[in-house]
Amino acid sequence: MSLHCTKTSQGRFALSGELDIYNANEAKAAMRDIVSNRDAEVDLSQITDIDFVGIQVLLAAKHEAESNDGALHLSEPSPVVSDALELLGVEAVVSTPQEASES
């Protein structure tokens, strides 16, 4: 039960593991790191579990980036992430590959 954040290239990150309440503080720290980049992209394909806490962290980070005139692209959601986002009606926060590559 852990969450890892790796930087794949400039402004690109990949989260892997469980984005849930057990890793709430790690998740927050990781997202703060990530949004300190003006335009960041986060690959969510390796997230194995997510709960409401995880969703909130993602949404709060995106909100923060946008209110600072930056952008945060959430991309490649794993099936559990897509499912959770859909369930809450916020699937639109995920960028399509195209949008992501445009940035």
Next chain:
Amino acid sequence: MNLDEARKTYFLEADELLGEMEHGLLDLEQQEDPREQINSLFRAAHTIKGNSGVFGFDHVGRFTHRVESVLDALRNGHLQVTSALVGELLRARDHTAELVALAAEGRDPDADTLARGEAITAQLDDLAGGSAPVAATAACAEVDTASERRWHIEWNIGPDMLGHGLDPLSLLRYLRSNGRIESPQLIGTFPTLSEFNPEKCYQSIRFDYVTTLSAQAVREAFEFFLDESELVISPDESVAGAGVADGEATPDATLGSVMMEITTEGVVERGGTEVPKDKPRARLSPATAIRVDAAKLDQLINLVGELVIAGATSHLLATQLGNEQLIEANSAMTRLVEDIRDSALNLRMVQIAETFARFQRVVRDISQELGKEIDLSIAGGETELDKTVVEKIGDPLMHLVRNAMDHGIESPEKRQAAGKPRKGTVALNAFHDSGSIVIQVADDGGGIDPDKLLAKARDAGIVGPTQTLTHQEILRLAFEPGISTAGKVTNLSGRGVGLDVVKRNIEALRGTVDVDSEKDKGTCVSIRLPLTLAIIDGFRVGVANSSYVIPLDTVIECIEIEERNEAKRGQAHYINLRGEVLPFLRLRELFQEAESSRERRENIVVVSYAGQKAGLVVDELLGEYQTVIKPLGRLFRGVHGLSGATILGSGDVAVILDVPQLIQTATQAAANSQRRVVAM
């Protein structure tokens, strides 16, 4: 952060419901009209299923769903109660318990466990017959698709709910498995990340829910979340699924125009005039939900003990001072202290009924395994005893019950041939008897053959070839290690390990085991245990200048030594008590107290334990005395005839007598002196 509080509640409730299911299933066959039982079984399965869904324990949810379907078929009369069905449902209950236990450990069941689950449900479906499952599935949807309804749900999640381990997502997933969630919306704003607390909830959820579930069922789904949420569930007036207009007669009254607003203060209902309250359900009552560390309880009892001593001191001083008001105030306090003492002790007392009830299942399972017909009869379930004792008595009882079923009760054919009813009976009985609790395990089986037992004991070298034993002594041999009269070894018993272990376990609890048996009639094993309490009501007596305390419940009567017995002083060890031989002991001699300076009449306190009586000769009778047992120091442990000590109000120490041991000593001494008389 009590992340797991809610889960803990789930597991506690699941445990309780599983227990209910077990009792319910075992009762099912005995009921003439089992409808009530079936309903409560169904409710239990339904609640487990629902809660499992809410917490995301899908394996439990899926499995109980299948069980629920079968129970529903029973409830609707599509199925009849049969022994085979009950057996399978019991297995299904066990499997559910297993799945819940796995969920508690946070593990998923392995393939093997799942396969067993499949086998059980397949068997259940089989028993339910070809048509029943279909009926069951249809019925399980509660209301058919025609009455699908749309609910508008506004859920303002409490800010701390996430921190308490409740995940709204898992509830939504559960709802989705029973209907459609449409146009969900998150409403709320986030603070900046630096102020963002990831465990706090900043959002509320709005969505439409199209489902066939009843209003009640929808509301129940939110049950665990209610404490910390504001919830408004309202029927959608504009569109109702499949064209059921609002206000039209619907099968469920609660499906009318009901609007419920559930807040932390409680449930406010608007719109609908009459909304039935929740059916009384098996909720955890606070009494069973409070779990207290046993050590804390012990500490409380210890303190109460000190309070009793302090109270006695203060009472003594007040009496000495002769201040009326002070005495009165003290009496009031003494009463309160007594009440506190009783309540504190009661905390540790539990009824034995629960322990006994477990055996219903054991007897059912084992009798099937053995191919015997056996009933279990239970008496005295309300008898209370100390919790620690209850915990330790389970294993020995299990041994004895198995033994009775395996060796005691004969096969139906053999019983019939012997002119007994085909069905054997194992009886569990509990009652209080002079300060101890007696638990009996009796059977109406073949009894113990004393000749066979004696022969075995001789073979094993436990009894010498020329030694003669009484009937009782021979029967007691059954508890010697290495002796079993069972002809064949089964996996239940018969390997000669067992009864001696039982005896050891009971003796470790400072209890005794006795057996009574008549060949071809049956066997009765009696376990006698002390009510190991920290505080007892004692009877204080004086010898020379010392005080002794005798546990009051062993005292039968007090008599003066008559003049004509005076002559026998110092020689005889028994008196004639209304035609009965009563062995007695002089405490003065036993504890080597100084000769009393004043010449006065002596008293005999008649005590009894386990049906045996003896007299204790003392100088003075000082009356009833409430006392705290303090364990004796290492130095005094093993001193014959003492079981503990106590501190008197005056600060003096009094020893508490070990009555069972003293009776034994008195009986032996009397027997010896009688023998001497005979020898002369």
